[in-house]
Amino acid sequence: MRVDVFSTKPHDRSLLSLAAEGQALELNFHEARLNKDTARLAESAEVVCAFVNDDLGAEVIAELAALGVRMIALRSAGFNHVDLIAAQAAGIAVARVPAYSPHAVAEHTVALILALNRKTHRAYNRVREGNFALDGLMGFDMHGKVAGIVGTGLIGTVLARILRGFGCEVLACDPQPSAECEALGVAYVPMDQLLKRSDIITLQCPLTPATHHLINDAAIAAMKPGVMLINTSRGAVIDTRAAIRGLKSEQIGALGLDVYEEEGDLFFEDLSDSFIPDDVFARLLTFPNVLITGHQGFFTREALEAIAEITVANITVFRQSGVPLHPVSRPD
Numbered sequence: 001m002r003v004d005v006f007s008t009k010p011h012d013r014s015l016l017s018l019a020a021e022g023q024a025l026e027l028n029f030h031e032a033r034l035n036k037d038t039a040r041l042a043e044s045a046e047v048v049c050a051f052v053n054d055d056l057g058a059e060v061i062a063e064l065a066a067l068g069v070r071m072i073a074l075r076s077a078g079f080n081h082v083d084l085i086a087a088q089a090a091g092i093a094v095a096r097v098p099a100y101s102p103h104a105v106a107e108h109t110v111a112l113i114l115a116l117n118r119k120t121h122r123a124y125n126r127v128r129e130g131n132f133a134l135d136g137l138m139g140f141d142m143h144g145k146v147a148g149i150v151g152t153g154l155i156g157t158v159l160a161r162i163l164r165g166f167g168c169e170v171l172a173c174d175p176q177p178s179a180e181c182e183a184l185g186v187a188y189v190p191m192d193q194l195l196k197r198s199d200i201i202t203l204q205c206p207l208t209p210a211t212h213h214l215i216n217d218a219a220i221a222a223m224k225p226g227v228m229l230i231n232t233s234r235g236a237v238i239d240t241r242a243a244i245r246g247l248k249s250e251q252i253g254a255l256g257l258d259v260y261e262e263e264g265d266l267f268f269e270d271l272s273d274s275f276i277p278d279d280v281f282a283r284l285l286t287f288p289n290v291l292i293t294g295h296q297g298f299f300t301r302e303a304l305e306a307i308a309e310i311t312v313a314n315i316t317v318f319r320q321s322g323v324p325l326h327p328v329s330r331p332d
Contacts, residue, residue: 001319002026003073004042006034007051007268012075015308016049023316039063047315049073052295053264058086065090071324073314075307078234079328080207095314095324101303102154108297109155109202109232110162112256116228116291117142140199143167148198150214151205151233152178152186159204160186171198174205195222200230207234215239220246226253232297235261240280247287254289258297267294 001024005016008029020027028045032038034054040063042048048069050056056072061083064072072087074096087094115121118139126133147168149156160170160181170186172178177188195201201223205211215229215238223229229252231238240261246252260266262278276282284290298307314324 001047001315002028002045003047003049003315004028004030004045005049006030006032006038006041006054009268011304012051012308015304016311019305019308019312023312025312025315034060036060036063040067042069043067045069047071047073047318049075049311049315051268052076052078052081053268054081056082056087058083061086061090061092065092071095071315071318073311073318073324074328075311078206080234082328084328093318093322093324094328095311095318095326096328097307097310097314098326099154100298100306100310101300102158104300104303105155105204105232105297106158106162108258108293109159109204109230112230112232112258112291112293113142113200113202113228116230116254116256116289121291122288145169145199146171146197147200147202148172148194149186150174150191150194150201150203152181153204153206155232156202156204157181159202160184168200191219192222195219196224198227199224200228202230203233203237205233205237207236211237213237213239213242215243217242217245220251223251225251227251228254228256230256232258235259235263240284244280244283247290255284255287255291257284257290257292259295260292263295 003025005012005027008031013029016027030041034050036059039060042064048064050072069092071093077096077098079096082094084094119137123137143166145168147163148171149160150173152172152174157178157180161184163170164184171189171194172181172186173191173194220242243255247255260281266278314326317325
């Protein structure tokens with residue numbers, strides 16, 4: 001079975017090849033992202049393997065179907081970039097990696113919290129320049145602070161455990177409360193109460209129509225002044241322009257992002273010899289209390305190995321039964 005892998009980086013090539021050993025899969029790797037201009041590269045492929053910033057809209061899916069593609073294997077948990085209605089109409093199965101390492105993303109979330117709190121990124125640059133002054137580097141004790149987690153799936157639950165270990169009071173908002181979180185002492189509250197009471201707010205929810213721009217001007221106005229806001233879920237959960245207004249008014253005291261709503265033209269690429277074409281993103285970079293990483297929360301060896309193994313399992317089960325191991329169905 002031929003599998004065309006798009007948005008390939010060196011780690012994708014090595015780990016997917018290792019996971020596919022002995023599975024009778026012909027892997028063809030493309031560095032290019034999947035879009036309407038590159039879809040033709042998948043000619044003769046039965047499976048396309050895609051990543052988070054590949055374009056899987058209706059136009060691309062129609063092209064893939066015309067080429068004979070029967071399955072889309074996502075190397076991600078999120079699938080908001082896939083037109084599931086178009087895929088179903090074209091008879092193309094869609095599979096995802098529902099869980100790989102919740103520890104990876106949860107630990108990266110805490111890394112952003114600690115770096116913003118204790119200004120370690122700024123201190124690093126100062127010391128390298130011989131500046132050992134402490135002015136502007138004061139943080140706060142995590143112990144005793146109120147942390148609000150929006151979304152307590154696997155990642156949110158691991159994060160709650162870590163934050164409880166710091167001695168934080170943890171609030172959560174999720175339509176499906178986790179018994180494990182409740183056993184940890186996490187208190188489930190309505191969203192307005194979480195916004196009002198939390199010193200630190202972290203977003204661990206999926207991107208759905210209900211969560212698109214969940215953090216907007218009204219939500220930011222309801223937060224505790226000087227709040228720390230962290231997003232390691234999906235970029236469009238935050239209205240970026242509203243966040244900038246919140247930073248300018250100092251309602252948001254610190255902002256940590258591993259995702260960005262228009263990241264498709266930026267993340268996973270080296271633009272160091274060029275320029276950042278996104279003026280909104282460039283404005284974010286001017287704030288000293290903003291820390292952005294380029295969607296690297298998932299990027300641990302353990303997580304990447306799991307992603308590769310589950311992706312290959314999805315493909316091999318589909319080859320045997322016509323249904324992948326972890327299918328994604330269209331919304332009702």
